[in-house]
Amino acid sequence: MKEQIQKKLSDSKAARWTALIIVSFTMMCGYFLTDVMSPLENLLTTRGSVAYFTDDTSVPTDSLLAKMELLAADEASPSLTVESLEKGLQVQYLDCVDGNQQVVEKTVATIASGEGWSSTEYGFFSGSYGYINVFLLMLFFGGLILDKMGIRFTGILSSGLMFAGALIKWYALASDFGDATFLGMNLQVVVASLGFSIFGVGCEISGITVSKVIVKWFAGKELALAMGLQVAMARIGTAVALGVSLPVARMMGEVSYPVLFGAITLCIGFLCYLVYCVMDKKEDASVQAARQEAGETAEEEGFKMSDLKLIFCSKGFWLITLLCLMFYAGVFPFLKFATKLMIFKYNVPESFAGLIPALLPFGTILLTPVFGTLYDRIGRGATLMIIGSVMLTVVHVLFALPVMNYWWFAVVVMVILGIAFSLVPSAMWPSVPKIIPMKQLGSAYAIIFYIQNIGLAMVPLLIGWVINDFATQYNEAGVVTGYNYTVPMTIFALFGACAILISLMLRQEDAKKHYGLEEANMKK
């Protein structure tokens, strides 16, 4: 009789990498939508519409009309309205150039309408990603659902939530709510935030589900590389969002279009996850068959609530969790404000301003898998986390400096942040299975994400308020003239300093408990 050893589907290289690509695509769409509004901060916080010229400068239309009236005096006034400003129109107006009043002539490239949000409202909206996760403990429940109901059910649920949340967010931005308020807040901000919160629940639960999918298919194989590649694909989503969102909004004259595009891609991501479910079913069947052939009848014991005790009592787990909180508080919320920082601190023209923050995720696309492979082969996970945290802190101190306000300096600093943002995730996420067994992994990732979401929810709120109340500069007429970013960036640097301290403690704990964080992942 031909002897045949039953293999699992995940033993096939082609099958496991295909599974990885499919679930990573769904996550990439989620990351795109997460940051699609970040480059639009300036537009969202502008009242009325903005005229963009072909030379890449921009002026709010109200102020442009006033300046045109100054020049044209009596004859022009009746015909000058916002509606009369259109693409291709040559305009002449009086403006102050190098301290002198001069006649300026420009061509209108596009008119885009701002939403008139305050910086505080923008901060509230940006943080809303985490509100339901944090206040309704949704991430915590998401982990339990994942461990109880499995990867297929949870993934379909979470990718469906991402899509639904994106549609609500798009509806809010595409609709005119006039001056309507809810509990004293701009109704548009409230509805957009509700959509973003629902999306955030889906995105985070998808994140833990995908982490578990990768451990399921890659444990004992190229685990850190696979996790690194998944994160790299997710970063493509972030980079594209940061790079294209503002040009698209300007071209279409509306902030809602990039969000609509994100919602469409999420629908495709949802369908992709359904395809993955077919593979997941086959993998389970092959595991079952392999077990039967090996005469193993006992099923792995299911998850019990008491298992949570093991997670809660692990000091190593808490250190990773706190590191995650502090490190990510210094990165994702920073991205929400980075484009406007480029415009006002580094004087980058608005159409390029999103490209500098986009360098950060672009750098990580290459480097995260590289550092993941490094960790797989030579280890040193805890050390990589320390180095990444030091770099994060240095970067924010450099951004906080009131000097060196050159665009090239911002590029260099952003590249360093990209390296830090590759080092820590590529070492941190594959370290969790070294501390927590597979059976509790869904819950462990969920708790880490839960604590991390406190930062993702609260830090944008804090920074938005700080920018509104402490960083915005006004002229005598009460018109905003610029921003001083020293205080907000110092706050980000403090998160980095905490991350350094925690990562040092983690390495010490690893030396004591022998988790193997400094050891290679691949079995030779």
Ligand SMILES: NCCCC[C@H](N)C(=O)NCC(=O)O
């Ligand atoms: N969707 C953007 C926020 C993702 C947060 C998520 N909990 C996470 O940490 N993912 C891993 C990563 O490094 O992006």
